[in-house]
Amino acid sequence: MSIDWGPLILSLKLAATVTLVLIVIGVPLAYSLSRIQGWSRAVIETLITMSLVLPPTVLGFYMLVLLSPNSWLGATLERMFGIQLLFSFAGLVVGSVIFSLPFMVGPLLNGLEGIPESLVEASYTLGRSKLYTLFRVQLPTIRASVLTALVLTFAHTIGEFGVVLMIGGNIPGKTRVASIAIYSELDALNYRGAEEYALILLLFSFVVILIVRLVGRGRNARMNAI
Secondary structure, eight states, X not given: OOOOOXXXXXXXXXXXXXXXXXXXXXXXXXXXXXXXXXXXXXXHHHHHHHHXXXXXXXXXXXXXXXXXXXXXXXXXXXHHHOOOOTTSHHHHHXXXXXXXXXXXXXXXXXXXXXXXXXHHHHHHHTTOOHHHHIIIIIHHHTHXXXXXXXXXXXXXXXXXXXXXXXXXXOOTTTXXXXXXXXXXXXXXXXXXXXXXXXXXXXXXXXXXXXXXXXXXXXXXXXXXXX
């Protein structure tokens, strides 16, 4: 292959950054959702999962408007901190975090809600704090769910197109990730280059899905053995 590896490396960098940010955000968010019920939870879950049904260009459009220097947020960030998020790597991270949020929170929430309440209560009975119980009891218990959340978030970020194109454009070495590179190669009628990028992403997707399947099967086998 004689392709430019820059977009693939940038995609990996973006996916790793987004996954790291989302595990920090997703764990407390999933934990909070697992402890509440009622309309407030329904509203929060709806907001989180909206990116699953919204066309990426719709989300990208509103992010474009929100982060524009003409908006109150964009103007404030630029005036106070000198930050310009549009058409930058930082902007790609912000958009990707919002777009991939359900892929992190969903598996974590399902895993936390699958833990027997007696296990959590036993930790509290021994005088352990909620923070200790979360990180030393609950999260180790749902290792498979944590791994699934990490893998899905990373893979989903790798494959993003609409949001990153709207927010970041197509700037070589700065915002041109692998999915945008395929579009660029097709636009230039370079079908060979597009095919090479597509093949790499296809193989990557297969490996990701295989890992998730194997992890889920291993988890089910352990649960049946208990």
